[in-house]
Amino acid sequence: MLIEVYSFYCNLLSVDKVSEKSIKKYKFLIRPINKIDDKIGYRFPFAEAEEVVMKMDSSSLGPNGLNIGFYRKYFKYFGLFFIDILNDHQEALPKTFIESKIKLIPKNEKETKGVNDLRPISLTYLEYRI
Structure with missing residues (x-):
């Protein structure tokens, strides 16, 4: 079954390369940053x-089992270390800051017969969300 699930999601989530021509025609809804030089070397302050x-709104637990309630309660104790990691490792953040885990959960409470009865959810670490 694992091979079937892997194959199904590889086919579902694979993408064709987008042509340069179609990219140039696309109108992006994101405003460009005009002063990118002001952002280079930016250091995140603890207060921010x-x-x-x-x-932050409550959300699902991260893969490590921590929720936002934990961060709200204890951030005053470890927040400075967290900020140091952000500021000192912007080029190569720790793995938990950038990775997510994809889990398959049943679409409904009925019997799960195959891949089509499952839906993927992406679990990200709260460090990434922050």
Whole structure:
């Protein structure tokens, strides 16, 4: 069954290369950053990260089992270390800052007979979300 699931999602999630011509025609909805030089070397202050943590909505647990409630309660104790990691490793962040785990869950509570009865969800670490 594992080979069937792997094959199904490889085919489903694979993409064809987009031509340069179609990219040039596409109108992006994202505003460009005009002063990118101002962002290079930006160091995240503790207060900014703490504000983000306190304003985050509750969401599913990360793969490590931590939720936003944990971060809200204990960020004052480990937040400075967290900020140091962000500021000192912007070129190559730790694996948990950039990885996610894809889990397959049943679409409904009925019997799961095959791949079509499952849906993938992506679990990201809260470090990434912050």
